Amino acid sequence: MCKEELTSGIHNPPCDFPWLLAEAYYHNPMQLKDEFLSQEFIHLNTYAVEGMSWLDKNYFANMENSERRETLLELIRITENDCNLLPFSPHMMIAIKKKHLMKNKAHYFKALIENKGRINEIDLGEKIGLDEEETRKIIVVLLSENKIKHEGNGVCNYSLMKTVRKSKTGIQPMG
Known part of the structure; x- marks a missing residue:
């Protein structure tokens, strides 16, 4: 045996x-x-x-x-x-x-960039096929990664964090 x-x-x-x-x-x-x-x-x-x-x-x-x-x-x-x-x-x-949360996070972040503040974050999640709970989890992850910040004004409650890069002439915003 x-x-x-x-x-x-x-x-x-x-x-x-x-x-x-x-x-x-x-x-x-x-x-x-x-x-x-x-x-x-x-x-x-x-x-x-x-x-x-x-x-x-x-x-x-x-x-x-x-x-x-x-x-x-x-x-x-x-x-x-x-x-x-x-x-x-x-x-x-x-x-x-x-693993799918990470795939959906990348998809959501791309949609958030393209959205440019036109519709709120939960509606944006629904638009790309995510339920509200998953959208909220992704928002928490993006906040913890400093990719978005809480604004609480207008249609959208979050805005993209500006990424900066150093150059010979000083710090410049990217994008």
Whole structure:
């Protein structure tokens, strides 16, 4: 059973112990990451949940002792992102974000430049096929990137930040 699980990654519980472990697929860290990347997500990080601390033969007893627990938790924190040690953890956790927001952000920013303040930002988002919630998220990202600033006047609440460049004659606005 172990040899088959290690080579295929597929765990089928033994017929005489069906309650022992559920059906499962064992990923190695790269397979887990690739599975999410293939679905158009952006990989942020992969974490070891227990890390290698579970290999301590007195793991459960040591987790009951506050001083020893702190030592084990420190070991987990130090090693949780080490790609060479991830396979020692029985469980991994992956942090990702949606890629389409970034594509839509570029599309929205281009439309915002072309809009030149004629219609408000939410209507502009709807015009290019975004719902209000996604438009608001994109506006927050653009604000955090200093690509737009809040104005709160007229039809539009935001204006494009002027990009500047340095030249021999001083700072000049671009565009």
